[in-house]
Amino acid sequence: MALQIVLLIAGLALLIAGAEWLVGGASSLARKFRISDLTIGLTVVAFGTSAPELVVNLFASATDHQDIFFGNILGSNNFNLFIILGIAGVLLPLKVQASTVYKEIPMSLAALVVFYLMVHISSPKGEMMLGRIDGIILLGLFVLFQFYIYRQIKDYTPEETIQKPSGPLFKMIVLIILGLAGLIIGGRLVLDNAVIIAKAMGVSEKVIGLTIIAAGTSLPELATSVVAAFRKNADIAVGNIVGSNLFNLLLIGGTVSLVSPVKYSPIFDIDFYILAAGTVVLFINLTAWRKHRLDRWEAAVLLTSYIGYTIYLISRQG
Template sequence: MLLNVVYVLAGLGGLFLGGNWLLKGASRLAASLGLPPVIIGLTVVAFGTSMPELMVSLNAALSGSNGIVIGNVVGSNIANIGLILGVSGIIMTIPIHISLIKREIPVMIAASVVVYLLAMDGVIGSLEGLLLFAGLIVFITVLVVLSLRERLKPDELRELKEEEHILGVINRPFEIGRLLVGLLTLLVSADWLVQGAVSIAIALGVSEVVIGLTLVALGTSLPELVTAIIAATRRHDDILFGNVIGSNIFNLLGILGITALARPLPVEPHLLQFDMLVMLGFALLVLPMALNRMLRRREAVMLLAGYIGFLLLAVVV
């Protein structure tokens, strides 16, 4: 038990350091390439911070722990909106980029609906996994094409560099290295944290599905949470919101798609009747906030309260 506690504490410390390095590398790399930070948030940061979910889900699927797989994805998506946007929105009012409203938020909602419909027969099979993964490839391709069109103008780039206090020529290899080291630190730290937390939960007799929805989902969402808190305190709101939306899309299309390709995923009735509906509800809650172009503190408190309520119900029910 003591070793597991050490794993948890070391994982938390590593997540903070990794999130800091990842955000610095991503934001400065975006400035040097002339790319809007929202694109970096939707791609490198979002997919990178979702790697813990992917590794945990693959390991769980191959070992037959299917409850952890889908519980992890569903719980992580709920945590991303309820916990991460909730905490970040309390720290600062978050403006929402117009491109997220037009493209990525509708994609996240559509992906949530598609996953729910695919799960209604009680299993997400290999063919359905292929469909989800193909959707991710299309999404990434569209993002790459749009990012080439949305490069910052010289005046905007100069302003961004001044805001970031970047003087002179940015060392791209160094920033790429910092970004990769941040990602690696996040992955290792998340693994330590999840290992320790799951071992403690099992020792206490908690069920596999509850572990997936709560401890594993919280643990694998911590990279996003740490990155979001750091982004909020440094006013990187484009990376912050893009990271959350991009991570949710990657969780639904990428993680469920890849794990279902590796092994068909049975869906427990409770997940279908309650938890996945909660996930869809949280995804829909983002829409009215996005239409107002702003996530305010009052709305953030409501998101966080809703997430705490979900956790209590998940444990009790």
């Protein structure tokens, strides 16, 4: 099993490196065609940070490891909320913009409710699943969210000067190809070896998806929020987490279910409830006395809660 652990770590490293290469190459290529940084940020970079989850979940759905798909989405969102926000908040008390508190966080909760209702509405065959129509709806909501973000940024961003990229076109194309290859190979390594490790340890695919794979594919978000906290940029630290959770539910959930409908197991209901409760508590905490602030002790509570949640997952084993 030691070899599988090494290959799993290598796969996660390839996923992250592949996303970096893809973003770098695609961003330079976009600038070459005079596409603005604003548009690049909303499309290429945003996709890049979500690419590891997307690739792993496409493989999981295509190879009938559907518990890993739901485990990864819900596990990543819980990891983002409790661990990443917790670490960022311990490093820096987070003062958050009102628009994030009153708009983006409720949007994240609304997306979760929509996703939950979709998987609990039975298909004509009587199965709980995320089907192609659900995928179209989720992707439609994702487009609306992107339009909202575009308007928000455009309203507060001065007209920018588009910088010419440095380097030849060939280098940009090579980066894009390397990025795609890294994502594909890394995604396959992560999925295959996670399944082998789960079977060897007697751990269910649900638990592997909710913990190891979820944490591994959330590393780009962890790095972004920790760096933002060190730089005392609370808005990026929190916005990255809220945005990532919306991307996971709408873009990844929509894309995967559109490509291949995914059966849902009610065993994940508790993970939905924990994510919803955490989001609601975060919203109430940030709006109480209109403080719009997450203090260090509150962030520590988030971290402690996740430890308890992980212990529960391992003991649940079902």
